[in-house]
Amino acid sequence: MFAQTSSFAKAFVLAVASLGMFAAALPAAEVEKRAVFTPPITYPHAGTVWYVGQTHNVTWDTADAPANITDRFGGRIQLREAGTIFPIILADGFDVLLGRIEVVVPWVLPGDDYSLVFFGDSGDFSAEFTINE
Numbered sequence: 001m002f003a004q005t006s007s008f009a010k011a012f013v014l015a016v017a018s019l020g021m022f023a024a025a026l027p028a029a030e031v032e033k034r035a036v037f038t039p040p041i042t043y044p045h046a047g048t049v050w051y052v053g054q055t056h057n058v059t060w061d062t063a064d065a066p067a068n069i070t071d072r073f074g075g076r077i078q079l080r081e082a083g084t085i086f087p088i089i090l091a092d093g094f095d096v097l098l099g100r101i102e103v104v105v106p107w108v109l110p111g112d113d114y115s116l117v118f119f120g121d122s123g124d125f126s127a128e129f130t131i132n133e
Helices: 002-024
Strands: 041-043 049-051 055-060 075-081 084-094 100-104 111-119 123-125 129-132
Touching: 055 111, 075 100, 084 100
Parallel strands: 049 129
Antiparallel strands: 041 055, 055 100, 075 084, 075 111, 111 123, 111 129
16 A cells, blocks of 8 residues: 555656746746836825825826836835834725825824835835824
């Protein structure tokens, strides 16, 4: 019984290894090249004041977007205060080429050291701004 199982296992491992070698031999030109896109956030900017519960359009510059973006439909915006990213997601799953997305200001303590983190295929921070109640 063990001799048959051992032979089967060896054949299976050999087949899997052969497939791996075949995949590794594919030419690199077949893979579509992707580019990282880090769009600068244009709003909110320094001096902006938001109030809890308000709706705002977060905007970013898409002028220099490459043709093939790594994670084009994986846009996410989170809030950051004093260098700490909150687990509060203000927007998620949007096209990073939109150039704007509407968000609702969450309930947070008033402060003047808030910024937004824009995740697409990399992270970018807005300028610090104020949130009041």
